[in-house]
Amino acid sequence: MDHDLLGDREIPADAYWGVHTLRAVENFPITGQPLSTNPHLVRGLAAVKLAAARANQELGLLDTERGSAIEKACLEILSGQLADQFVVDVIQGGAGTSSNMNANEVIANRALELLGHAKGDYAALHPNDHVNLSQSTNDVYPTAVRVATVYGIEGLLKALTSLEDAFADKATEFRTVVKMGRTQLQDAVPMTLGQEFGTYAVTIGEDRERLREASRLVHEINLGATAIGTGLNAPAGYAEAACRHLGEATGLPLVTAVDLIEATQDMGAFVHLSGVLKRVAVKLSKICNDLRLLSSGPRAGLAEIVLPAVQSGSSIMPGKINPVIPEVVSQVAYEVIGNDVTITMAAEAGQLQLNAFEPVIVHSLQKSIAHLEAACYTLTERCVRGITANADRLRASVEHSIGLVTALNPYLGYAAATSIAQEALATGRGVAELVLERGLLTAERLEELLRPERLANLTL
Structure with a gap:
């Protein structure tokens, strides 16, 4: 049996949570996703409680026996144990109180076991009086959310690095493969496929750096603020001690906000971070749109590159292969934009x-970060690393493109170049063929001007 201000409730004997958690489970049947589906947040909560217990012992507020038991319970959770006991829905009313109490009850009951007491024997060690000592949901939950978010960002940064490297490798592989560049989907001027893929590596790298910068804002915490930022019921020195212990427990360079009242109410860092995640998503989807266009065909489209065949593409059209990996990545991007x-x-x-x-902020951020990480690894391993080039088709498209005349314009003059372009367009003949036919350039000079490295302004 467990008791709160609303009365008594039966709790399953094998559960480590208590009445507050039970009511929250009943009150918030929203997503069907318990806190345990966000392991970073569970770790964040445990790390905050660990830091608080150490700070309270340091300041003489918590005796060593209870403090050590709380520490051991928190360390078990940090190692992955008791995760299934975090059962409150990720979306909940109460500004995170249910998440905080879920953690308080699990830690208290496990600590009681370690002390040789029965679960629920709160006279010996209490979820609020001891586990939540010097704390409020309003500084515990935001701090845990920030720790969880930083953990998640670290994984996404690694995934972005992997994708950037894959595009850079392809840029090197395709360095001398000449093709036509396009503006507004019309032939522009020649370039290399390596240059095209190199831009993808650069843009991913830029987004990775922007994400790293945004992550720094999330390292500022309000632990010690208690209910509204005034620090009521948290003794002098507690905020500093708790931040220090939390930094040691997590390995993160955390700092206490200068103004805890402002920090307790402000969500600006999350808005900024979400904006950067949206930027990453938009860029990824643009790249995937390019990959789908460049691989369209295999005969009636551009067919400039070939994406790895990973599954059959149709239940009715034999032999059809679809660009399913770029498609799924774009769908993740749309979700991230909606989460923003x-x-x-x-x-x-x-x-x-x-x-x-x-x-709902942390739930949306968690989805955006986790799904982008998975999408980046999927795009890297299931698509980018296996892309091949249709070099002959690409070269032929350059030789027959009207855009080729732009490269000859300085040597033919604008009027002659325009005439060549018009005839090539009307007859379907190649630019080089018409230049030679009119005797405007020698074959040797034309060959020199149409060298791949010159066309793409490339230094080999």
Whole structure:
């Protein structure tokens, strides 16, 4: 049996959570996804509780026996144990109180076991009086969210690095493969396929750096702020000690916000981070659109590159292969863009000294980060590394493109070049063929001017 201000409730004997968690499970049957589906957040909560226990012992507020038991329970959770006990839905009312109490109850009951007491024997060690000592949901939950977010970003940064490297490798492989560049989907001027893939590596690298910069803002925490940022019920020195212990527990360079009242209500860092995630998503989807265009065909499209065949493409058209990997990555991008709208509205909806909508912010961020990470690895391993070039087709498209005349314009003059372009377009004949026929350049000079490295302004 467990008891709260609403009365008594039976708790399953094998559960480590208590009545507060039970009511939250009943009240918020929203997503069907418990806190355990966000392991970074579970780790974040455990790390905060560990840091708080150490700070409280350091300041003489918590005796060593209880403090050590709480520490051991937190370390077990950090190692992956008891994850299934975090059962509250990820989207909940109460500004994260249910998540905080889920952690308090699990840690308290495991600590009681370690001390030789029965679960629920809160006279010996209490979820609120001891595990939540010097804390409030309003500084615990935001701090845990920030720790969880940084953990997630670290994984995404690695995935982006892997994708950037894959595109860079392809840029080197395709360095001398000449093709036509396009503007507004029309023939422009020649370039190399390596240059085209090199831009993808560069843009991924730029986004990776922007994400790293945005992550730094999330390292600022409000632990020690308690309810609204005034630090009520947290003794002098607690915020500094808790931040230090949390940094040691997580290995992160965390800092305490200068103004804890502002930090407790502000969601600006998450809005900024979400904007950067949207930037990453938009760029990824643009790249995937390019890959689908460049591989369109195999005979009636551009067919300049071949994507790896990973599965059959049709239940009715034999032999059809679809660009399913770029398609799934774009769908992740659309989801991230939608999540950004959710985060924006939830951040805007906060009133006065607290934002009650942080659960949907962290849920949306977690989805964006985790799904982008998975999408990057999928695109890298299931698509980019296996791309091949239709070099002969690419070369032929350059030789027969009207755009080729642009490269000869300085040597033929604009009027002659325009005439060549018009005849080539009307007859379907090649630019080089017409130049030679009119005797405008020698074959040797034309060959020199149409060298791949010159066409692409490439230094080999």
